[in-house]
Amino acid sequence: MAHMHSWAAGLVLWGLTQGAAVAQAGAHGMHQHGHHGQAMSNEPERRELVVFPDAMRAHTLRSMRLHLEALQKIQNALSQGRFDQAGQIAESALGMSALSDHHAHENVTYMPAAMAQMGAAMHRAASQFALVAQDASATGDFKKPLAALAKLSGTCVACHAAYRLH
Numbered sequence: 001m002a003h004m005h006s007w008a009a010g011l012v013l014w015g016l017t018q019g020a021a022v023a024q025a026g027a028h029g030m031h032q033h034g035h036h037g038q039a040m041s042n043e044p045e046r047r048e049l050v051v052f053p054d055a056m057r058a059h060t061l062r063s064m065r066l067h068l069e070a071l072q073k074i075q076n077a078l079s080q081g082r083f084d085q086a087g088q089i090a091e092s093a094l095g096m097s098a099l100s101d102h103h104a105h106e107n108v109t110y111m112p113a114a115m116a117q118m119g120a121a122m123h124r125a126a127s128q129f130a131l132v133a134q135d136a137s138a139t140g141d142f143k144k145p146l147a148a149l150a151k152l153s154g155t156c157v158a159c160h161a162a163y164r165l166h
């Protein structure tokens with residue numbers, strides 16, 4: 001923590017002790033001096049800061065980038081009418097089957113309960129998409145898979161709106 005301003009250290013401690021409290025983090029405009037680019041925005045910082053050990057944070061962000069890559073691959077497969085493949089990507093990269101690969105159980109111990117629930121909602125939505133995509137491979141109907149995909153990406157958006165990592 002040596003590199004951090006004292007307010008930031010205080011914020012981290014606050015985050016550790018008040019893990020469940022949301023939204024006050026930016027109340028004093030501290031984000032203006034932040035290290036994560038918030039200075040580019042005039043929006044007050046309302047996301048709760050969650051503190052992970054460094055290695056876990058790096059691993060989590062890497063897995064996030066893989067999540068985004070999976071969404072891209074799913075969209076690409078869908079655009080070519082390859083419903084089965086879209087479903088397989090969703091299930092293996094984001095669905096319930098992906099849980100063990102993502103050190104999920106270890107991560108969960110550092111997460112506020114509501115954040116862990118949002119992670120679980122993402123895995124459920126991905127598995128749900130996989131089922132819908134499988135059905136669509138018989139009907140050729142795009143609407144339901146697209147709606148399920150929007151629901152899945154909505155789980156990403158919801159968590160990003162609520163939390164940030166130190």
Ligand code: HEC
Pocket residue numbers: 036061062064065067068069071094115116118119122152153155156157159160163164165166
């Ligand atoms: C349970 C919460 C949660 C869910 C669900 C979630 N993310 Fe994230 N994601 C985060 C947090 C927290 C960060 C760090 C944000 C920050 O510190 O500003 C992050 C960061 C990212 C990043 C930036 C990675 C980097 O290298 O900085 C990407 C890309 C990303 N997420 C993609 C996704 C996608 C795509 C999904 C859905 C398929 C998803 N995330 C679902 C919590 C989540």
